[in-house]
Amino acid sequence: MSINKVILVGRISNDITINKSQSGTSMCNFSIAVDRYMGKDKEKATDFIRCTAFGSTADILGKYAGKGKQVAVEGNIKTGSYEKDGVKHYTQDVQIDKVELLGGKSDGNATQAAPAPVAEATPAVAEETSNKDIPF
Numbered sequence: 702m703s704i705n706k707v708i709l710v711g712r713i714s715n716d717i718t719i720n721k722s723q724s725g726t727s728m729c730n731f732s733i734a735v736d737r738y739m740g741k742d743k744e745k746a747t748d749f750i751r752c753t754a755f756g757s758t759a760d761i762l763g764k765y766a767g768k769g770k771q772v773a774v775e776g777n778i779k780t781g782s783y784e785k786d787g788v789k790h791y792t793q794d795v796q797i798d799k800v801e802l803l804g805g806k807s808d809g810n811a812t813q814a815a816p817a818p819v820a821e822a823t824p825a826v827a828e829e830t831s832n833k834d835i836p837f
Contacts, residue, residue, distance in 0.1 A: 705777040707795050711735035713770050714749055719763035727759040754797040762800060771803040
């Protein structure tokens, strides 16, 4: 048995742009800044983790989230590769299954008038999107 499950809470580190695949499925790529503490002195380090969302999840992120917004994402790690100038590069992204919008752009003390949207990817979206649909 193997498990490929990722849960992250962090802040979006770049602006989100929605793209459409050839079949019309929405998609977006962005990074999440996640802090970790290491060593005896608990020195802080920040990792920037690449994420990909499809369908209604991408639409909600494009509409309600942006750089600095705190989010919780749940998904799985997807590996890939591409060749550039004769050199093969390997990638690891979190393919998002579920996202929840959390605090505001500042320290999270912002109040919200309505509950934050939660989006879950549907299996049909994941099945209908293939690597040839991704424009990168």
